[in-house]
Amino acid sequence: MLTALPFARPARRSWTSVLVLLLLSLRALAQTSGNPILAGYQADPEMDYFNGTYYIYPTTDGNSSGGQFHAFSSTDLTNWTDRGVVFDLGRQTTWATYNGWAPSVVARNGKYYYYYTAHNNATNTPSIGVAVGNTPLGPFTDNGQPLLTPALSNNITQDVIDPMVFVDDDGQAYIYYGGSSGARMVVRKLNADMVSLTSDEPRDITPQNYTEAPYLVKRNGRYYLTYSNGRWFDDSYNVQYATSTSPTGPWTYGGSVVSSDANRFGPGHHSITQFPGCDDYYIVYHRYQDRTYKTRQVAIDHLTFNADGSIQKVNMTPYGVAPRPAGSACPVSPMLVSGGLYKLTHKDTDQCLDVDNGSTAPGANVQQFTDNGTNAQRWTVTLQADGHYKLLNKNSGHALDVAGASAAPGTNVQQWTDNGNDAQRWQLQAMSGGFYKLLHKGTDQALDVASNSVSPGANVQQYTDNGNDAQRWQLTITDQPIVSGGVYRLTHKGTTQCLDVDNNSSAPGTLVHQYTDNGNDAQRWVITRMADGYYKLTHRNTNQCLEVASNSTSPGATVQQYTDNGNDAQRWQIVSLGDGYCKLVHKGATLCLDVDNNLSDPGTGVHQWTDNGNDAQRWRLDLMPQNAGNTTLKAKNAAELLAATPLTVYPTPATSQVHFVVTPTQTGTLTLDVLDTQGRLVRHLATDRGVQGQATEYLLDGSTWAAGVYTVRLNMAGQVSHTKLVLVH
Template identity: 40%
Template sequence: MRNQFTKARWLLTYAVVIALSFVGCAKKATTSALQSDSLKSSRDKHTDAIDQMSGNPVLPVATADPDIIYANGKYYIYTTATGPNTSQFHAYSSTDLLNWTDEGIVLDLANVSWAHTDGWAPSVCARNGNYYFYFTAAKKIGVAVSTSPTGPFVDKGSALATGDGTDPIDPMAFIDTDGQAYLYWGNTTINIQQLNTDMISLTGTRGHNQPSNYFEAPYILKRNSTYYLMYSINDYRNDDYHVEYATSSNPMGPWTNKGRITSPINNIKGPGHNAVLRKPGCSDEYFFVYHRRTSTNVDERQVAIDRLFFDSAGNIMPINITTSGVTQSPGTTPCYIPNPIPDGQYAIRSKINTTTGAGLYLDIAGCATGNADVRTWTRTTCDGQKWNLTYLNNGFYKIISELPNHKSLDLDACTIDRGANIQVWDVFPNDCQQWRIETLGDGWYRIMAKAGNNVMDIINGDPTPGVDVRSWTWNGADPQFWKFEAP
């Protein structure tokens, strides 16, 4: 363990406490909390976005088991039902991932003839000009149809499937690139079966190929020619409820386990039951939506969004759990370019200038060769302003000082909270020292820490040379714009 490098003045002036005050509902219990006034602010907008980032959790109510789609210029999240007997499914919409609106009840089990309770874990997909809403009710799988992503969805009139195994829950519908649709569902026993083109009936032989450790909440993503099956491990009440994944060349398996994607961090427990959305218009950029909890009440869960990345070998990289979430992303936002800066040596200049117009550069205080603070300073010939960039083939860079001991640009303690000090430290292969560089146009970039997903920022935009550099939520202001120049 390395020591934290902190400053008392910085801590006193800039420490930020992000309160995670939302509570969540139980998927497998009909508690009084689920039947309370948790929806009294129905259709109110979520207001806890931080600057131009979503913040986590993202939804205005306590809920769990999210699915996400993009349609008609909006993102839609669907979750486990709330209300009496866990019977009322809602949709939540956003144009930019920051501000979420409760669209109201899209399916009420009171209107379903074959089951009226325990509405869990929906999955929604679009086809044939319709939206198909797959859901669990009374431990059976149902499907309802609407011409709108906000419903109302009309149940087909009978259960679609019961499935094999003792707990046939958590449906997920997937349409392959050849047009064939599949349904995945089941706790402890996975069920995989083809859907007919009408999307409301099953066909073919039901399969049960499942990877090691499989427990529940299957989710399928196809990338290139590989099928990625994500699924949750442990009981949802376990602090280490988490997501693992397996791969196959066939949508029905067999599957090869590849390891875990999520892990608890600090007071954030049980990050699991996920869905994935490819960013609209982008070929290889993904959002990872899941639930988690910060309460000791295991039935209080929150929906969150973070980024998902693949390494150069096509493996899913572990998700960096954050409190800041993702940056504002309307459907028209440019796609992320994984490695926009060629490997090489650069001086890193801020968009902020001194009051006399001199440029400010990323600088190691006093050209120190040991572990030290990073600050701004006017241009010098010191190697403390020369930075060697190396792309790691995973969406992130290593940024190493040219000073003799070649320290790495480092986020203090790998903290996920905004306000952490940025420094140089001994080189480690951890998330504290990996940085994403994203194009902002006109030669400017933001530099984002892999841990926490916050950006490199000059404190208060102060133009005085010597001001500390920290991590902060993205706000689009000049103190967060950087340019890579010849050293």
């Protein structure tokens, strides 16, 4: 485990700091499965979920004769138990005694069907058999003869290997197999008894770049065929995929799913498991770390679908996945961006979550209506401190609200002034097919279209969570505005690793790396839009900025934090890519904020690199909740304090809630006022005692104010600062 935790540039750390980071790493990993997840050398894993328990059926590399099959079980994905030999070729078959590998297990008819590859003694070729048991662990009774041979495959493939069985929604079962020598994939239909073949002819449905080990999943009406490519015995081995609208093709090539990186090699022969009812998928695969296939081990990582339905490439991790016991609520998809602007579409219709007539009035009704692209159908979805979400209508600035904060089924849903109470808080769960369920906080009431109507103008209400399509919504990101002055978490694409300052240091020159999301300020950045349109990223609670060392324009130059000095080394262009991810480009260069070798390991260094469009340069920017009140900025000297902006107003333009951040340059009494265009006082916001270098945030609900331009005036010990506030409705 320790060798799987590389540290960025250890020569610059004291032994004490290395020990601290090591302990933190172990603490983070203790909450996950870790990788590898199974004891010993195992390969070709298939993971299945039966009756609240996960089972992995691998090839046992430690058994040189290949005659015995083990199984492993877990109730939470993190603690695995070897259940011993569940099938033994020498004792439980008559037609095969060795070279057993790559099992696949399916539950049907109250039975468990165990498909496997083995050497056919009669024909001296690989063949596929099937055995039947009453439990996931057997005992399994073999069918007595091979189910599939080269002859039963019309000799499309001589390597009758790597079976995978898929049962479609209509009940038809298919078996996919074949590869390696000749690299052809065959499909045949199974009868309902699951141990015999239909009269349909075998078909060659080989996709692009196929070698072996097919695996099929269905999501949202689309079939995803994943398979191994390359040579199984070296680091060319990898997983790719193709899609179709039919379980038998034709296939449209999709690209890479997982491949070797700088630390781990030969990932392949995998399976994909969906947690029932959720848009939550896991990929289990084998890999090795010493460049020899003889030490293959089983690993698990999350598999994520992009908004367009494509598969996001998997970064192999040393930490694996979090516990996932049976009955767990569906999590929020990692694709959801806090602070993103979304369209919510009712399942199977073109009807959007809409404020009636585009009203800006508190209490205006919320309905579904034909997608017309207006701001009345756009909602800013933002994570709150309690883990729930707030949805603010872009047109009005009002929050999605349950009337009277009621928990009663059928209560109307409306928009209302953002007041922070539970009537405006929603739990978001990613359900099957890429849809969401929105649950009203503290209740079992879901956001629901009355009578599951598809009609424009149908009312939106809350109703008891019953799992039907009336309570399913597709969330499509339409924009990713950056809130100047907002606090953000930056997460490397395809991992849980965040942009992090080593040991949460406030020292200038501290290196920046990635680290497991732990929620502390080392992973929080204040993003501020500057006058030239570029952004400054300031490490939370310090005045240290994200900076390229020496303002270098060289690929590979170190990224660090450094005292805010206003130069281009600390300026970044943030480019939204339209899929929920952004790239950060160093000002004056085409170099991107990049994770070294696209690794997912905690502690991997972050540098700048040539824009090459890969995932190492992709970041999800999540707007994080902040407590109202004081935030101390650790200014170093008077010159830095005087360089700080004493008054910041955001967002501007604003539609409703406005934030005023005051950072006094000296200690003393301050007053904060809002004036109209004629200089008349329209609101006295505060009289307070300001402390030098201590930022205080004041809030204003501007939703009932007239649209227009206002002047904000700050008076601190006789020194007056002004800025503009623009309100639009």
